[in-house]
Amino acid sequence: MLTENGREDPRVRRTKRILKETFLQLLHLKGYRRITVKDIVEHADYNRATFYHHYKYKEELANEVVQEKLNGFTTAFREPLTNMNTYSIQRLSPSDIIVFDYIIQNADFFMLYKHSEAIPGSEDQLLQTIIELFQEINNQPVKPVVGHYNSQIIIQAYGLMGLILEWVKSEFSTPPAYLNQQLISILHFQSATTQAKGETIFV
Structure with a gap:
């Protein structure tokens, strides 16, 4: 449900937030x-009608959580x-990196990656997201399916x-500051090879 200015109604946002938080707890x-669905609504203290007003099935809720x-x-x-650009990345400081702080702030979701396929397909989605981010940095076209990727991008993505x-x-157990430095190293390696010629292509 949208308000007159086209934004989602605050009550809808609150209900969906509670359903998502409950779903993560149950995972x-x-x-x-x-x-x-019965588990979700009982733990969230809602009824089935409320759930089905927002989602058709559990998988739709799961997909929204992952995408968010x-x-x-x-x-x-x-x-x-x-x-x-390639050159200014070399001047990036570890203190500029915030992605690992984001992961900790959303530990209820990312801790699910301790378990294989905690949400089916979510690990592949995370990897694809990382690949596309490195493609973006390296000014490479984003491909909809895995294949024919620049070898350096594959190395960077799997490294991260x-x-x-x-x-x-x-x-x-390791402080985010240490991970920040590791990501800097990955980014520097990527930028140092971006001008290389005759690169191997993964198919």
Whole structure:
């Protein structure tokens, strides 16, 4: 439901927020496949009609949660890189990086990556998001499916993905400042090779 100025009604936002928060809580308690709509509404103290007013099924709610969190991840990753080019990236400071702070602020979602397929397909979606971010930095066209990627982008994307997954599995035991420095190293490696010729292409 939208208000007259085209914005979502605050009551709708609140209801959907509670449903999403409840869904994330249940994911940690029960796992994705065991969660039912009945579980969600009972824990959220709503009725089925309220749920079905906003979502057709559990999968639609799950997809919205993933997209919302990954959109936030994208925004946080881009924040210090706005209007930067290959050369200005070299001057990026670890203190400029905020993406790992975002992950901690949304630990209820990212801690799900400790478990394989906590939300089916979400790990692949995170990887694809990271690949597209590195394509964006390197001025490469974003492809809708995996294939024919610049080898350096693949190296960078899997490097950051592995860094995030290991950090999550350690329950954020390493300070974000250390991860910031690691991401800087990844970005510097990317920018140092962006002018290289005869690059290998992954198919």
